[in-house]
Amino acid sequence: MSKILIVPGLHGSSPEHWQSWLETKLPGTLRIEQDDWATPHLPRWAGAIRHELDRAKGHVWIIAHSYGCLATALATTGYQNKVAGIMFVAPADPDKFDVASYLAHEKLAFPSVVVASSNDPWMRLTKAAYWADLWGARLINLGNAGHINVDSGFGAWQEGLDIFEQLRKTQSDLPLGTLDPDFRFDAGKKTPATRKSRQFNQRLQANWHRWLYGDEKPVV
Template structure:
């Protein structure tokens, strides 16, 4: 059994957002709710994520967007034994919230991918690439896709779902051991590596610019 935690960004993700579509497509999805979606308080948002991580069963996968990516990075080190992998889409620039010195300056400790756009108003693409390198994440540039939200036309996002499925099907070093083909059962113990970039992903089909 596995759990998929969907972590929206500032103002939440409405019914037309790709994260809401993901929840309908991916079995075991749970949205991490915030008491105030309009106040990007890192400590509170991270606290809500911690509560869901503590309640979750089995391997935990995270699908985060914007400020939700920062909350995910903030809790990563404490939960590296629980999190199987994370897809971090359009991470907001920590500098916009005065958080550059608050987030980890080392690999997250589990396989992860940062998906970014060349014209995102919340983060420059090179800054997103720098965050990916800092966190030990695979970096995927999908071109001019805005903030990868409803405004940029990302409701049903099949390419995003493909990226997530590639992450789940990867056969790298997972914190809780590698997963089977269905992505929900441990296949036995395996030595953990701290750098998610060392996991083996078959990105070639989709990610020509990765």
């Protein structure tokens, strides 16, 4: 059975936060707990995530917010056979915490989406686009949505649930381990796994484009 890790940012996520709301909507969720929510210590925060990844029996989805996105990006390095996909919401700017050098500067080995805002005080949209491009993630701009937290009006967040469900549904037919970028994008290999991965990428691109820019929900 798959597990969904909820990874809050600084000071955790209050009961009114959209992450807390998602926990009531998604079965199999587990919230990552930190010893000190007020102190952003990247290796320790990443260690708490890795602890749960190591314990998980099946594949794992991750929904992260703010500084939790940075901890998730670090923690999931080397877990391509365990992580099924990640939804990064309003990532904090790693340069604000001097941790950019710790993070992957290449495509992640699993599907991901970065949900950002045009007026987020913790990450300019151009920086969010930069990291999304590095990670090979789909970028979704919510417009003037602040830090996509309780203060900016994000409690019961149906659109966020829809984004996550679309990411999960589109990827659900892929076996774990086939999303290694060294393997997935090699057009010279004609194995069934690479063909399936290529079909998945084409399908994901088409679905997201229809959903974000068209008039209809994506067809899966």
